[in-house]
Amino acid sequence: MSEPEIVRHADAAGLADSVALKLVNMIVQAEADKRDFHLVLTGGGIGIRALEAVRDHANEAGISWAHVHLWWGDERYLPDKDPERNETQACAALIDSISVPSHQVHPIPASDGLDGGQVEHAATRYGRELAVAARGEGPVPVFDVCLLGVGPDAHVASLFPGLSGVREDEASVAAVRDSPKPPTERVTLTLPSIRAAREVWVLASGEGKAEAVRLGLAGGSVDEAPVAGARGAERTVFWVDEAAASEL
Numbered sequence: 336m337s338e339p340e341i342v343r344h345a346d347a348a349g350l351a352d353s354v355a356l357k358l359v360n361m362i363v364q365a366e367a368d369k370r371d372f373h374l375v376l377t378g379g380g381i382g383i384r385a386l387e388a389v390r391d392h393a394n395e396a397g398i399s400w401a402h403v404h405l406w407w408g409d410e411r412y413l414p415d416k417d418p419e420r421n422e423t424q425a426c427a428a429l430i431d432s433i434s435v436p437s438h439q440v441h442p443i444p445a446s447d448g449l450d451g452g453q454v455e456h457a458a459t460r461y462g463r464e465l466a467v468a469a470r471g472e473g474p475v476p477v478f479d480v481c482l483l484g485v486g487p488d489a490h491v492a493s494l495f496p497g498l499s500g501v502r503e504d505e506a507s508v509a510a511v512r513d514s515p516k517p518p519t520e521r522v523t524l525t526l527p528s529i530r531a532a533r534e535v536w537v538l539a540s541g542e543g544k545a546e547a548v549r550l551g552l553a554g555g556s557v558d559e560a561p562v563a564g565a566r567g568a569e570r571t572v573f574w575v576d577e578a579a580a581s582e583l
């Protein structure tokens with residue numbers, strides 16, 4: 336696992352823009368190499384803002400999305416198109432405006448889908464989809480970049496302090512039934528899946544995230560601060576604005 340690096344920007348706008356530019360450049364390079372690029376999306380304020388910036392830069396540059404696969408780090412287990420779903424927000428911010436092949440967009444199942452409203456079944460289904468994409472090379476494909484927001488309570492994806500999901504070390508995907516942040520039911524990648532990513536990028540903006548960023552970089556108990564366990568195989572970057580960096 337890699338040691339975290341910190342990239343600081345003055346504010347949320349600069350942070351989102353810089354994340355977007357870096358991502359677009361990586362996608363352009365992968366397309367030039369004709370290599371699949373697996374990107375894990377996040378929900379949350381700065382995560383969605385970064386996707387809007389990706390849309391603007393990508394459309395300006397006219398990039399190809401032919402080899403890009405989009406996954407989600409977590410989802411709020413709600414009906415399809417619910418405005419609180421991370422997928423719905425990502426579609427509005429980015430996906431509806433780009434020409435990524437639809438079979439390469441891999442949303443986490445919705446609560447009104449094929450799983451009869453059973454969040455555990457939805458988690459199992461997503462785990463299977465990941466395994467198929469990994470083509471026998473592991474439980475999940477090698478994600479090029481895993482984007483993660485972080486909550487004020489130091490959660491990442493839907494791995495919350497003190498809940499069992501943080502300690503899951505076998506399954507690639509976990510169901511959450513008791514999220515302290517609504518909705519209570521969620522589906523999340525587990526830490527082993529996040530750590531399988533080449534690069535993990537934690538995005539944090541605003542003073543409310545300052546303590547979580549401090550804990551995430553201090554590398555303390557993952558059970559108390561799941562963000563401390565968010566590390567990439569090759570690179571870990573904490574993209575922060577000055578307010579989120581105020582306790583460093």
Ligand SMILES: O=C1O[C@H](COP(=O)(O)O)[C@@H](O)[C@H](O)[C@H]1O
Nearest residue numbers: 377378379380381484485486492
């Ligand atoms: O519920 C969630 O929260 C986190 C952080 O969101 P924020 O609005 O406080 O930035 C997000 O990373 C996660 O994907 C989402 O489901």
